[in-house]
Amino acid sequence: MPDDLCGPLTDFIRHLASEKRHSPRTCDSYQRDLLRLARWVAVSGLPAWQRVTNHDLRRYVATLSREGLSGRSIARHLSATRRFYQFLLREKLASDNPALDIRAPKSGRHLPRVADVDQLSHLLDSQPDDPLEVRDLCMFELMYSSGLRLAELASLDLDTVDLRSGEVRVLGKGGKERLLPVGKKAVEAIQAWLPQRTGLASEGESALFVSQRGERLSHRSVQARLSRWGITRGADQKLHPHLLRHSFASHMLESSGDLRAVQELLGHADIATTQVYTHLDFQHLARVYDQSHPRARRDKYHGRNKDENSSGQ
Template sequence: MSLPSGLEKPLLRFYEYLRSERELSLHTQQNYKRQLTTMAEQLVNLGVDNWQAVDAGWVRQLASKGMRDGLKASSLAMRLSALRSFLDFLVGQGELKANPAKGVSAPRKARPLPKNLDVDEMDQLLSVDENDPLSVRDRAIMELMYGAGLRLSELVSLNVKDVSLSRGDLRVIGKGDKERIVPFAGLAREWVGHWLRVRDQLAAPGEPGLFVSKLGQRISNRNVQKRMAEWGQKQAVSSHINPHKLRHSFATHMLESSGDLRAVQELLGHANLSTTQIYTHLDFQHLAQVYDEAHPRAKRQKR
């Protein structure tokens, strides 16, 4: 499509600016040209023939058109970013008083939900019957992550003094250095006890970390991730195993059994309930049912 001069000439000046002054790569220049040409053609179809006529309403129409055309959120964000850069250029050239695309943003990228393991898969993963110190450590790590819903960083930063086997609780430092006390029981408590009995075979003198590597120092995040993936393969679990998946499985199974969203929020250390709601992919029907059954003014009045 041939563009009206009021749309095309400013674009050509911008492309020259990208080439000679910004010295962007050819690939980046082509991306800008592709995105801006598409939007210019859409403006022509909407009856707009110069950039001075473009206001925030027109920009929103371009964004809506991109959504209707099936653009992903990331692709639409890239398109609007190219438009903002071009209109900033026109503002700098004195051809526009303000950039009408400044206040228009792409919809947020959908947050992918983590996958959880079902109870049978968890049993399969945790059926570690080897009794060498590293295997005992690894099972204790996995039992604790699934049994207490810890973040990887929280697990790695645990010290021996943070664990009370007699009370069955952990002192955990979460995001924002917020401290919380987390209960753990059953097999998690049992296997942490097994690990503490053999820990001195690996730990260097004076090492405070609860879980240590074979070098005797506090275990690293990467080491935990690597060992979990290896155990997933060794135990023939169908999906890839990582620490976040165990935390998510804890949250999902706790919520399915209890229906207590607020308690799960506290256990996970989430500042906002909405985070827990997304994290546990709780469906609205279940939320509505809990609300209807629990809220005193939501219950139907008897007649």
């Protein structure tokens, strides 16, 4: 690879590490993406970064797409490229930023996997064998009952749960608080866990879920315990926290068809995000539209008039 390509790239990575104080992991990510671009530029016969044009980068994006990179990965490559050219402009090694107005192709949004209702019921009906499994069952019941994110579950304190009213107060993304219902099974699981917690929690610890050492349970521990629960109980797929959240959303939508209500429960700012969790087909959405929109209603009166008019012709 020509020095005219390697030198500025090395300087940029050094700039990220020393001036911007990015972590080694972040610097490695930038370097990996930009080295891929540098190899492509060299193969394309462009000996220096200032020779790269907007058209060249569009060809590069097309190449990445053909090689199977997702839209999100290509967007990351373009972000690194834009940042690199900002540095080159500052160092007077380029006259413009050819990546500025290039956008990555959109990736298709896939429905997440969910657990079958009967399978989840079987897994959650399993009896715990020790105090830690009493805690685990309580966590999983609460996640599935209220559609909690992993971070939301781990951050719960004793005073955020009201067993009398069956509610839990959650601090979601962006620091937004929401009040969620807690189902009967989850309330029973919390009632079973609280006496066990008393014997484990360190003095002054406010966390609802604590480790064997008495401290707030970490995200990684929740993930590991859920995976272990699935293995020991014979689940036919790997269990993870978001699977319970996906399943909550999907099962609620299948039963109610109320997208707005599930949006509120999940704490989504945009209803389009909620739609990713659904398994609703177009026919169902069309029926909701026909029944709800004032300009789309087809009531019996209109249908009868249409039939009568047709028969009179």
